[in-house]
Amino acid sequence: MTGPVIYSVSDVSDSQAAALRRRFLEAVEKEEVRDHVHPQDIVRARTDDLWCKRFMAHGDLEIDKAFDFMMDSVKFRHEWQVNELTHDSVVTEFFERGTLSVHGRDRDGAALMIFHSCLHERTHGERFERVKQFLVYWVEKIEREERGQRISLILDMGNAGLSNVDIPFIGFLINLFKLYYPDMLNSIIVFEMPWIMNAAWKIIKQMLPPKSHQLIKFVNKKDIGTVIPPEHTLVRWGGKDPWSYTYRQEDCEMPPSPFLGQQESAGSGDTDTVSADSGSSREQPSPPPGAGGADDGRQGSRGAEEASDQPPEAPVRRRTAGRRATPPPSGTQRAPLSHSSLLHYRSVVDIAGSAAQRRAKDLSDDSGASCDETSDQSLPGGEEMTAEIGDLLKISPGDEIQFATDAVEARRPLMLKNIHRTPVAFKVKITAPEKFRVRPSCGVVAPGRRVTVELRLAPGVAAQQAVCEKFLLVAAPVQPQQVAAGDMDTIWRTLPAEVRLERRLRCAPAPERPLLTLVRGLGQQLESVSQRLARQQALSQQVARHGAATHRWLVLTLFIVAALALCNAYLLYKSSGVCDLTQADIIGTPFTVPGLSSYRR
Missing domain, CATH: 1.20.5 (Single alpha-helices involved in coiled-coils or other helix-helix interfaces)
Structure with a gap:
């Protein structure tokens, strides 16, 4: 019986990729979308044909699904600051432990990303967020190193027990490939899964899209050679490769992105200078020295051999020979983005006002003003609440700033849109500067543009501790020549008091999300069951030892x-x-x- 079709980039035409590119670039022209997309990803969409084709293949050649995948991916990349990830931004302890590593290749030539289950520990709260950042770092790193080629994920379950089962972590790993890194998995290899984990595996399998089920391969020491050649099979897997993981910082450094081609820095200049239609016939950017050449030929010849060995009932998942950066797919179904609002994504400060923002000086003046009780009602369709400062600025999310209690350092974006005909200067004052970090605390918003101010709780401060605190937002219209001539201190000193308008914003803890509460409850129940099973297993082993001694x-x-x-x-x-x-x-x-x-x- 034939399985669902898994498309590859070889099934995607140049015209389909160009159509997706045009639709994406038209979408990011809108300011409400552009603020949540990193400039480098916009450049990549223009210059990287392969990336667009991967989204088309991931969306089963349907442009609507591909577009949704692409938007979700770039918003995720912006939220997690993937383009700015460096070795120093990740906890070094995770590298030293060796839970994740990349070594060797399978029989299809795909690089092997190894997850050592026995080294993983369940974590919660802030540490779990750091673990997820570590996982994103490795996936991004291997995508850059392989230049868009597919990889194989090995779940090494040898010597693992119930204490190593982490459903939230596995769910996040699955979502990375299912939602945000398209057409990247060649296969999922599960090595020596203990029978005691069968129940946990049933839960994990339900998280996987139906198409990916045919990518899963269960192996042990006897048959691992069917998926990994002996020279790339580790000795502890029953192979010939004596390699073992040793942490070296130079091996774990994030390589520069090879997908941007020849362009200016993503953070400077306007991104409207390249035509949306360009790139449909553009070649993939050439690899950095030492990264292309012979490896490309090896990948091409391997693809030709695999085409002849493919069984007729198996879905076609390999790239055509000679296509250097053609990655194999994961063929997944569309799943909704896990974030309910665009405002959950951190955004960049408006480019037109970036010079003024960089000159801006942080202000954190004390204010004992009372809270304004008026606030806007929720808009239909679950949109964010908004408020206004006269006819100068539109504020989102309104008069109440809600901080999530489950974040690493709870943060919230405050979006300011200029609805005035002239530039508007703003600054944010805080009643308790020691509890908050505001970036930027002052600046100028050009007419019709918007700026995102990040409000973040200071390390060690819980959302409940900030409930009684308030922000004071001050705005005033300014002339363009004032912005060009002086810094922010000078601008505010010269502004008369009668043109300044104020709006007071109050803090509140974000309401608990029912789905998140349910997932947490299930996770706690699973952990409790796992602990009881572990105790029962220890007790049975103890009884067996006593029985043997008695005998x-x-x-x-x-x-x-x-x-x-x-x-x-x-x-x-x-x-x-x-x-x-x-x-x-x-x-x-x-x-x-x-x-x-x-x-x-």
């Missing part, structure tokens, strides 16, 4: 009793004088043993 003592006791009985019989035999009789006497002559009745042998 050994019983055998030894029986042996001692038998030996004593034989010794006693021998002594009785010696003391009876039977040894002095002849054979004839023993056979036919009655005799008497002291203490015993006469009998005839």
